[in-house]
Amino acid sequence: MKQLKMVIFDVDGTLAETERDGHRIAFNRAFIDAGLDWVWNEDLYGELLAVTGGKERIRYFLNNFNSDFRYEGNINELIANLHAAKTKHYVALLESNAIALRPGVIRLINEIRDAGLGMAIATTTTPENVTALIKSTLGEHALDWFDCIAAGDIVPAKKPAPDIFNYCLQQLDLSADECLVFEDSANGVLSSLGAKIPTVVTLNTYTQEDNFRGAISVFNHLGEPDMPCSLISGQTISASYITVDVLKELHAQA
Ligand code: XBP
Numbered sequence: 001m002k003q004l005k006m007v008i009f010d011v012d013g014t015l016a017e018t019e020r021d022g023h024r025i026a027f028n029r030a031f032i033d034a035g036l037d038w039v040w041n042e043d044l045y046g047e048l049l050a051v052t053g054g055k056e057r058i059r060y061f062l063n064n065f066n067s068d069f070r071y072e073g074n075i076n077e078l079i080a081n082l083h084a085a086k087t088k089h090y091v092a093l094l095e096s097n098a099i100a101l102r103p104g105v106i107r108l109i110n111e112i113r114d115a116g117l118g119m120a121i122a123t124t125t126t127p128e129n130v131t132a133l134i135k136s137t138l139g140e141h142a143l144d145w146f147d148c149i150a151a152g153d154i155v156p157a158k159k160p161a162p163d164i165f166n167y168c169l170q171q172l173d174l175s176a177d178e179c180l181v182f183e184d185s186a187n188g189v190l191s192s193l194g195a196k197i198p199t200v201v202t203l204n205t206y207t208q209e210d211n212f213r214g215a216i217s218v219f220n221h222l223g224e225p226d227m228p229c230s231l232i233s234g235q236t237i238s239a240s241y242i243t244v245d246v247l248k249e250l251h252a253q254a
């Protein structure tokens, strides 16, 4: 195993609990704007998360949960318009500081920077959404802290395909074993492991039952000095929360 040089973060569910209280709300607002009576409640949204990508998720909903829906216009245009409206609502939600980063995220990001390790982002979500989340939680200057922000339609095949992580490795000019990924979902882990990058999971309410086979360890969250993290499965660690030393330990065990 090579030396750890780069920590690559997933965004939704990993950096912040954006799905239930962010994306879901924004989708519903876009549906109201368009005069549609579709409501994605928390349970239904959990099922829809099987498919990554907002446009892809709307199509999946139409095919599998609302197949009686008839539209006279171009369905691809409808989906694109709904998604554009949803992105506006989502960014507005973040600008109102509706969503905070998960426990330990700000601390670990600062420790990674202090230790001179690199940081990158590999996500399925739309680039504007990443920018808005970073700006609203860490400040605009924090966008420069990331050596690569790989997001959305920049690759044709979204997670669970490995494309977004392979793109990231290419941009960073690093090999997979010089990196460590943080993910929260089975689709995310399939994607990062598909790119052969050692992966640690911090799960969330929607991903408790996901299959994380191949991940080094699964934790409930990153933890803080006064809020220990719990190991759900995998390699044990020598501290009560995730530090840079722990990242190096986990990486060495991959
Ligand atoms: C999560 C996703 C995204 C978001 C919605 O990505 O699958 O589709 O749910 O964002 P990740 P968009 O966990 O990789 O961050 O509507 O912009 O796709």
Ligand code: MG
Residues within 6 Å of the ligand: 010, 011, 012, 013, 014, 183, 184, 185, 188
């Ligand atoms: Mg995620």
